[in-house]
Amino acid sequence: MDSFSFLPNAVLVLCAGSLVQMAAIAIRRNVAQDAVLGLVVLLASLAVILAPTALVLTGTLPLFAPDAWASYTAALVILSAIAIHIMSWRNSVLSDTSVGSEYYLLLTLATLGGVVMSSAIHDVSFFIGLEILSLAMFGLIAFRNARIDAGEAAMKYLVLSGLSSAMLLMGFALTFAETGSLRFLAPVATNAPEPLLASMGVILVLTGMFFKLSAVPFHLWLADVLEGTSIPVAALVAVLSKIGLFAAMVRYFSSINLYVSGPQVDEIVAVAVLSMIGGNLLAVAQTNIKRMLAGSSIAHIGYLLVAFLSPGPFSFASAAFYLAAYAIATLGIFAIIAGVMPQGSYISDWYGMFRRKPVAAFAMSVMLLSLAGIPPSVGFFAKFYIVAAGISAHRVILLLVLIAGSTISLFYYLRLILVMILPRPSDSEAHRQMPPITTPWVGNRALIALLAVATILLGVFPSRLVQSGRQLLDVPPPPGPSASP
Template sequence: MAAALPPALAEVPMPVLVLAAGILILLLAIACRRSGPGGAGSETGAGTVAAALIAAATLGLAFAGLWSPPPPQAADMARLFAADAWFAYGAGLILLSSGGILAMSWRRMAGERADEAHLLLLLGTLGAIVVAGSANAVAFFVGLEILSLSLLGLIAYRPRLPDALEAAMKYLVLAGTSSAILLFGLALAYAETGDLRFTAPLAANPAEPALATAATLLVLTGLFFKLSAAPFHLWLADVLDGAPIPVAAFIAVVSKIALFVALARYFAMTDLTGTALPAQDLAVVAVLSMVGGNLLAFGQTNLKRLLAGSSIAHIGYLLVALLSAGPFGAGSAAFYLAAYAAATLGAFAALGAVPDHPDLASWRGMFHRRPAVALALSVMLASLAGIPPAVGFFAKAYIVAAGMSAHRMVLLTALIVSSIIGLCYYLNVARVMMTPAPEAAAPAGATLPGTTVLLGALALATLLVGLFPGPLVQRTTGLFLPAAPGGETAARSHDILYAGAPPPRPRLLR
């Protein structure tokens, strides 16, 4: 399959090719239909094409490794993409999550211009996959901008929603600022190493450590903004509150998966076990995110803002796994990423089932009015809180095991304290849903079929994987090994990421 492709496309992962070609075809079809006598778009048609493209990209990701020979190596610097097992895992989570969000939004993105909504969703998915698989700084930045610009359009897509335009403007300003900071960091890294590989320049033992450290900190700052990790998190609650529910789910799930996969790849060759500056910064941000995110969500009366704080806290938990180099670190991060994606997507799907009730007070008595939705949301919140038998319990236990093996006692203490805080507001939502509803409470409407199927599937998967975590543990073990430079494991990781790539060019600054 890959042998029939031009050399410039042979190393591009199959999901990227499928989505890029499909987006162009869909864009052409929309333009032709709009220029015809009918003029109006077909929501069902665009949604069907988007679902078919996501399914085709998922199948291409699953079978490309079986049917295609290894891609040829790039001629200079580094390959654009690292089509390894870590990328395949992250891209698979992105595609499955995007498919779930499409099921939520099939009828929510209503209107005669609904075609553009599905087109933006596909563009965001494409950008997320490029970000997750980039081994080159230029490819990473291009993918990041595709993701950011598509999110901007999706946030402001329904301007009649309260605060939609305000949320879009906040995202525009902060996304532009963080992109500029990140780009400056990438430029400094290239000036120091003469290399466009997407990896921390400190791993190359630079002659000017101060410049390499500055570049790493600037890239980290930009990534932390995009990840909404504390203390760069203040925009997330406002944006999720103003965005439509499917778009909020996309920001909280798909973009976070892509950026964390990229962050782990960025530090693949860096020693994060010692007291070096990047490890210290990551540890501080992890503690601030865990504690600050849960404190932000504590006492919230808006469920979208509550899930925003929860998302910030879970980024901190993932950073603990990233910092816990050892036999469980990489596997625990990958496992937790899947558990977080399923539970958070399910929680937003439950909100989408009752879209006109974002306030916690309006969910009073939901176990009596909509027992299935309330039960599904309770399962998702139990997973996010780490309550057995939901998968989140094993995911947090896995991270604790990784932290214990790496002697990350301070981080584990913060994890336990913040988890107790989170337990309070997660259980409070269940308590409110069990409280008898007032007589004047408005009856909840019917749930759309796509949301119903998605909720049931995610609730079942959350419970089954929690009861039988073995297959996913086997799948995630050994996907990615962040290691110290110069060691045997680091050499193995280097071979996986940049097999056959030529040595770095001479540095531009002396």
């Protein structure tokens, strides 16, 4: 029986587009031109996602799965990259041309890595996508080379990223030794000749993924990286990379019965609980807004793991909906920071924002309320959907922890809204020189407006996104014999 190898259209366009960008930089360096070219490549890759697969080969090793889950998560990755591209325009084109054309090439490569991971069904294709994303992120994190903390953040990411990649490779080696296959699929330990070897391999792969997802207790690098890098790159780390990795994690465990307790399931449950509580407690203690968003990102990974651990009629649908809701709100917050106060690192810098920039403050409040899960924002329905998935799977303990974590999160989300409402206090800290407030350029204003409207409309009318999520209920595992090396 012939096997089929698909190369997703988005991967094909992003590969070709990155080559065109490299050639354009080599021929004539122009930041504005290269920025426009990068945006065209991203838009083209988004446009071809649902088109018939252009490259289909028979009798070759399958590397990618052209299914609905791959298309949905790839679209989220590319849309997030487009939003990050728009946030970056002011610094790279309108004010600081020294940022360089390579920034947009690295952004395209990071998007390519995320798209590859979302559809990979082979260990090699997944790892190539992961490394493309990781190396591009390393370059983007270090791009602000005038600041010492950017280099420090990049080195921390490089060391821990290398460690997690080594764990993943060791896990793949153990599962290959057990199964003789490089399928990107967790082996069922109960059916393996050596159950301990299979379990150790899966646990190592899972641990490497948790490092990349910055789930507790593998989270210590995230706050430092977000603080040290630029705002658009912080959005990339907090959103784009998480979507690609979570999509791959769902596919990897599509063969495991998550109802049955075992070493892998127990580890995921423990990490979910620790992330929901630890991420929120980390965010509560922060005075830096980017470090607060790092804690928020960790907590939301824990919420997503509740949906992941709740197989049933709402499992993948609720996770897909939550990924979209989280991406919209988090990208919106970073877009507002980049457009209004790119140098406002501290929460106290945002005192009186409702008086100084009422529209931006209102949009920021909408995004924060969505992350907190307060109606009528899309975040409320997203959390409600995950709770429904947890109830259907009888995940009582996880739901109690989710409720407790969401309650804790109200403190720091509402605190920032209160800070924007209140006038600046008259203590000594308030008299330090405040960062300047800027007016977002027209593209960033359009992005903020679009994300704010989407946050409200998808919360009031979530049916279209829910229907899209229902098509993802079954994430098919990779084909059997054809995926062997």
